[in-house]
Amino acid sequence: MKKVIMSKTAALIASLMIISMLVPVLAFAAPKFENVTITSNGTVTGQVYVTDDVYTPGMKVPVYVYASDNMTPVGGVVYGIYTANGHYSFTTTVPSVSYDTYYFMHYGSVTEKVYYTPFNGGGGGGFPGTGNSNYDDLFKDGKDATITADSDTVSIPADKLVDGNSLTIKNADGTSITLPIAALKLADQAKSLGVELKDLVIRVELKKLSGDAAKAVTDAVYEIGAETLAAPVDFKIVAVGNGKEQQINDLGTYFKRTLPVTGSVYSDNTVGVVYNPDTKELNFVPATFATENGITIATLNRTSTSIYTVIQTDAASFKDLAVHWSKKEVEALAGKLVVNGTGDNMFSPNRNITRAEFAALIVRALGLDATGTSSDFTDVTAGQWYSGAVATAAEAGIITGYVDGTFKPNATVSRSEMSAMISRALKYAGKDINLSATEVAAALAKFSDAGTLGWAKSYVATAVSEGLIKGQSANKLAGNSLATRAEAAAIVYRFLGNVGFIN
Missing domain, CATH: 2.60.40 (Immunoglobulin-like)
Structure with a gap:
């Protein structure tokens, strides 16, 4: 025109x-x-x-x-x-x-x-879009409230939110977002904008993409040979006051959003994804799927706002996993975009995995952006493929490095180190487990080499008690043995199921 x-x-x-x-x-x-x-x-x-x-x-x-x-x-x-x-x-x-x-x-x-x-x-x-002009009784029935919106934009006065724990805003088609109110840090938002809390408004957007923006997401889906099962939605949370506004991106805690899904859903190959408009890439998002009244709803769990959709990938199959014990776990994670092969339709399950590779795998499984910048490890420099992932893992408390200030990114990770990282990931995902000395001993009782675990004993016990790691034999943990790609994939797959990030 x-x-x-x-x-x-x-x-x-x-x-x-x-x-x-x-x-x-x-x-x-x-x-x-x-x-x-x-x-x-x-x-x-x-x-x-x-x-x-x-x-x-x-x-x-x-x-x-x-x-x-x-x-x-x-x-x-x-x-x-x-x-x-x-x-x-x-x-x-x-x-x-x-x-x-x-x-x-x-x-x-x-x-x-x-x-x-x-x-x-x-x-x-x-306060656009809710069909509710009175928020005084928002939490009259409890600390967790739900409102139905007839618009893709809802604005709510911040002082009406302070008495609640969470607020779910949903549309008739099944799209929704659940706000963890404490994580919004409303008082800080008001201070930053130079207003009192009573003059602060929180605007929530659940906007389906259209035009070129939607096409960009579809192109990214086609690029990896997948199919789109849900309209891409741009979720935003914006603090508004004093004629200014500021977007609230990372809340520092997981919160849920839902999308209605069309077509058949196959658990290992149906994937919640986040789209990065800068890199044009799709990345795994923790997601579960449930069908009610003939409608399948995807519940995506992540710490940040962004553009989300649901896709169906091709079933993964690797030639060197045909009779391997890790076939189920590896191919499920490959279908979820969490692990990749090593080329020529191979996975190389018995190859060792480095500390940087396993840190990047956990960051991907947690649905985090591998864009961290605050790494203080002396041997992790900017520009390495793993720099962002290692920094993100450090910021999330997944890795701590060695006493000399190094991380040793290219060293092969041991089974004990892998157990420590995955146990810390449990805490980050909201499952804070603190075993007593008696519980640690009970978890490791059947393993004759438990005494060799040293500093990692409680971490390994946590991983064992949660079913994340198994012995290399009936009575040997082999904590000091070097981990393989298959073992790393298996422990991450079990972790995702344990914390409810996949089903």
Whole structure:
């Protein structure tokens, strides 16, 4: 669609706008409203996104505001200034009246509903998309609440959240997000934005991608020979106040989001993934699947907001695993994008695995971004393939290194070291296990070489008690033996099932 060419005369501009309002479907691409907020003084700000580049930068574009009672107009037409990239912004005010809903219209087409409620005894507050204009009783039935949204954007006053543990926001199609409220650090967000808590708003977005953004995800799925089973959704949490906003990305704790899944689901090859728009890559996300009333819902568990979808990969099969004891575990993890082969359809199960390789494997299994930067190990330098993963593992408390400040990334990991890392991963995943001396002894009682475990004794006992590691024989743990790729895959597979990250 070609851009509308601005005339040099005001009359022609007016004519074009009148015509466009009469025939919006013919003249303009369907718009959508984004980031609509209403402050305590009734100031409304927002953006309109137009899928086709149909305006000339600098052109004034109208937005209409109506109240809920039979579409009563309030405030008249508002003009936004088109900038570039399909966006234009607008600002208006709404009266502090008793309307509970405002409709924002663009060229005669209703595209957004914003629910209005007064708060703090005066002024207006807009909380889009929940169909609920009163949050005072949000946690009246307990510390964990659920609200149903009829929009992909929901804004909630922060002071209405402080009494709860979690809030789940869900849409009718099964898309949802569960906010761990303490992890939002609301007081810190308010301080950072220079407002009091009562003037802070938390905006939550569950937006299905469309256009080029959706195509980019689909292209990444096709690139690895997989099939998309769920529409990609961009989940965001944004703190808004004082005319500013800041996105809350990593909450430092796992929280859930759900996506409705289409098609058949095969547990080993159905994968929750996160899409990285910078690298154009897909990575494994801890996910479980359940079917209710004929609809399959994927529950994805991760510490960060981002773009998520569900895919179906091809069944993995490696030539050198045909009769190997680790076939089930390795091929399941390969189908989940957690492990890779070594080339030529081989896995090399009996090859040893390095400390850096196992740290990277755990980071991948936890669904973390291998982008850490705070590693203090003297022998881990920037630019190595493992640098980000090792730093992330260190930040998560999975690895600690040696007393001399080194990590020895290229040294082969021992079974004891592997047990220590996976035991710390249990804690990071929310399963903090502290065995007593008696429990440690009981877990290791049948192994004649338990006395050789030294510093790793309690870690190995934890891994044994949780069923993550088994002896190399009926009565030998072989903690000092070097671990193989097959053993590493098996322990990670058992870990994911143990903490409920796969089913």
